[in-house]
Structure formats: structure tokens, C-alpha cells
Amino acid sequence: MIASALENLLLWGIYPLWLLAGAGDYLCHRVTDIEHSSGSHESWYHVLQLLVLLVALAVAMLLEMNAMTFGVMVAMVSAHSVLAHMDVSYTDGRRYISPLEQHIHGFMNVLPLVAVAMFGVLHWDEIGTGFDAPILSLASPLTLPSVLLLASFAVLAGIPILEELMRTRRHRAKPSRRHQAGLATIK
Template sequence: MLNDPSVLILMYFILPVWLLAGCADWLCHRASHIETTTGAKESMLHLLMFAEIGVPLLAAIFLQINAGIIALMIAAFFVHEATALWDVSYAVTARNVTPIEQHIHSFLEMIPLMAILFIVSLHWGQFQALFGFGSETARFDLNWKEEPLPATYVVSIMAVILTFELIPYIEEFFRGLRANHGALVPPKARVYKSQ
């Protein structure tokens, strides 16, 4: 399976572009002074979205894909979309969300959908079985991948996620708390909300 073009596109194009978009989004937040505009509350929403997408990503990296994993990915996608809407609805009340940042958001929203579609195409039988179609029986068990991804790839991806995604967004959260003396919502955001 590691020689399948779809798997290679997922590993070496879709995931890296997604991670670049996440890092670019963090830079946009920093440039718009998120700590004094929407503060730690918005950063908390970013960490929530990170978790919502991180769980299915880890499942795809380490577990055998079956109907259960596909269902998890689909559910996480919709929950992530709802949180993204909540995030932007709050962000625009007190922070300038530039056209560049909005464009980056389009990547952050559509790349997970692309990834799910690639995974569905690779595991079409289990996708059909999830909805009671096809010849396969839907499986919901959790098993390690029969053919694991290369260890160097997994270590590299985890290092990139930690360095350029998780640590920056945690830093953003604490920067917001620090700037507002521990409050989740800065005074400026409270003023906008009350108008």
C-alpha cells in the first residue's frame, strides 16, 4: 500500500500542505495581536480544533483503517467545521481577520476533507459497509496498521506537528492569558461584544 500514489499524495503532499497552512495561520494570529484582541478564548478554540483533527490524524497514522476509523474521521470533520465557524464568528468581533488569513482558513477546512476522500477511496469497501452497502462487513475494531508507515516518516511528522503546530498554539494561548492577567477574554473583546 505504501507504493500506492494516493497514499504517497496523502503522506508527502496533503499532510505537509496542511501543516504549512496551520503554521501560516498561527503567524496571521500573531500579526493581528491575538493576545490583546480576542485573547486566550480564541486560542482555546484553536487548540480544540487541533484536538478535533489530531485524533483522526493519529488514527490514520497508526491504526488499520476500517469503517469505525472512517466514521471517526467524518464525525471529527463536521465537529471541526462547527468549531471553525464558532472561532471565526468570535474572531471577527474584535480582531482583523485579513483576506490572507481567510484564504489560509479555506486550506485548513478543505484539506481534511480531501484527506478523508483519499482515505475513503483507498478503503472503499469499508466506507460502503459503514452505510450497509457493498460486500464487506463493517469493522469497528482498533488494530495497529498491518503495514505501518515508515518510522522515519512518523517521527518526522510528529516532530513537525510538535514544533510548528502544537507548541506555537500553546504559546499563543499562554501569551493571551499573560496579556490579560489570566482572563480568557481581553477587555477590548468584551467592549466589542457589548456593542
């Protein structure tokens, strides 16, 4: 019963909240004119963050859980956190990061950590087998919900990030009047 509740919380709570935070972050980037401020450099950080979380999610959905696969998930979520720090460090001073966007970033950084911790609790026995289990074996059977979850992640999180990257690459970070006015208010 607790396992079922945790699975439902992951699927119907944590995951949708993370997607909503991502949508909010995307809108903040549009409002603060990312294409004319921090540009494609910042967008590449977003692509990398998406990819490491996609790997973590794919491992969770497609592979048998054991210490090695869980370690890969933890490494990917940790890499996401490091990339998020690098992203904001690069962007600070190049583009206005509002209190709302900072709050959204908090959700986007913490929710994957919470999700992987909950996943670890759900699969404690399998992870506890250590390195005795096959390192990389496909989960069987591959389920439709797993495929749909991966596809929804790629579409709902991936399309906005790729659109932003294409938009920023088109504009090549030429400062706009709106961006210059925003930086003037920060000083």
C-alpha cells in the same frame, strides 16, 4: 499505482500545505495582536481544532481501517469545521481578520476534508466491510513513518498553537493601541 500516487499526494502535498497554512495563520494572529484582542478564548478554539485533527490522524495511522474508524475520522474532521466556524464567529469584530487570513482559513478548512475523502478512497474496500471488522484494533505493524507523521503534527502544528495560548493567557485580552487602531480602521 493510483493508490501510491494518492498516498504521496496526501503525505507530500496536502499535509505540508496544511502545515504551511497553519504557519501563515499563526503569523496573521501575531500581526493582528491576538493576545490583546480576542485573547485566549480564540486560542482555545485553535487548541480544540488541533486536538480533533490529531485524533483523526491518530486513527488513520494507528488503527485498522473499517467503517467505524473511518466514521470517527469523518466526525473529527467535521468537528474541526464546526469549531473553525465557531472560532471565526467569535473572533469577528474582536480582531481584524484580513483577506489573506480569510484565504488561509479556506485552505485550513478544506484540506482536512479533502484528505479524509482521499483516505476514504484509498481504503474503500476496508471501509466497505461495514461493522463486521473489529471496532478498534491496532494496525500492525506500527510503522516508523506513522509515528514520525504523528510526532511531526504534534510538534509543527502543536507548538505554535500552545505558544499562542500561553501568550494570550499571559495578556488576558487587554486592548493595545495597535488593536484599537485596527478596529478604528474597520469602522
